[in-house]
Amino acid sequence: MDRRQRKTREAIFKAFTELLSQKDFSQITVGEIIERADIGRATFYAHFETKDFLLKELCEELFCHLFDSMHKENNHHRHIFDCDAPSSVFLHLFQHLMKNDNNILGLFSCRNNELFLGYFKESLVQLVQNQIDLFDSEKNKKLPESFLVNHIVATLVGTIRWWVDNGMKESPETITEYFLAVI
Amino acid sequence: MDRRQRKTREAIFKAFTELLSQKDFSQITVGEIIERADIGRATFYAHFETKDFLLKELCEELFCHLFDSMHKENNHHRHIFDCDAPSSVFLHLFQHLMKNDNNILGLFSCRNNELFLGYFKESLVQLVQNQIDLFDSEKNKKLPESFLVNHIVATLVGTIRWWVDNGMKESPETITEYFLAVI
DNA sequence: TTATTACAGAACTCTTTGTTCAATAAAATT
């Protein structure tokens, strides 16, 4: 990829995430993005078809980064989804969220983030589905699996939003406890 | 309230909810609404400051209607929040959702509904807070109450969305079972 | 050095938003 392209792309992402932390997605205009990124209007549209596609690609990059980091932090010989304890998977997720990526946290705290949450949930369904056997007690055997997966993902999202909205005062370990306690 | 005002207001709500069942909130223009409602442009802005205020007022009307109906269906001598079993409260909610109000269901299934869900959650927090003692086992005593309330509301919203997205095949009784089983 | 590719920046069309105003019709008041 051309160095110029990379620089422009990153400038757009940077400006966009900064604006996302200030206001809702629907309130942000292309004009604001290009002004902050200091690029031409035509350049923006050469990179992204619309504002929605920009958000889409930002989400994809964030999740690649998130799951890559979790892989690296984790045991290199085993796949992340094959961990022995379910707690370790979620603990790593919470730890990573706390450590860096204010970008992701901004998307969690703002309002117009249905698209982002859609991606997040999609990514998590695979993770949860591999963990679901561990949660299957006799009590839950009667419930449809898709309902259980949906419930665990919804709970995870709800937990993170509560955590972020309350200022992330709790440690990742505590949040993992809370999360595991309610599911 | 003037009969003319009521008629235009209802025509706007009708057109708006019909459009909401077809496309996302952000895709709907004021022009489409007034064309479908068959009213003048100035009339729309005489009633609603912006499109967002229209959604806001629609949500408020829907929730008034929802909770009023639940009151009427329920025991008239006791307040809904004072019911003996927690299941009855949630069962009534699920029953009401199934019976009527395609309007509410449309808002649950569409994407851009953060504002709607915000109202819904707000309304539910009070309901849940009155029920929370019943769920307080020794296990949950360690968890902050706000976390528990947040979790129950998030689970309720997640349950309804799963129900609606899967075509509402299950009966309100079954959904209540599922819901109570996971919390 | 040459050819390719990306960017700047301006001008432009189109859509949508929100406002204004005079004319008209319905409702409330006397």
Next chain:
DNA sequence: AATTTTATTGAACAAAGAGTTCTGTAATAA
């Protein structure tokens, strides 16, 4: 029933944003 008040109409209007097109220029690759 006559008059006053209020709601609606419809058109015209300005402003803002989206997305496109073009030419000249600078950086990169061959």
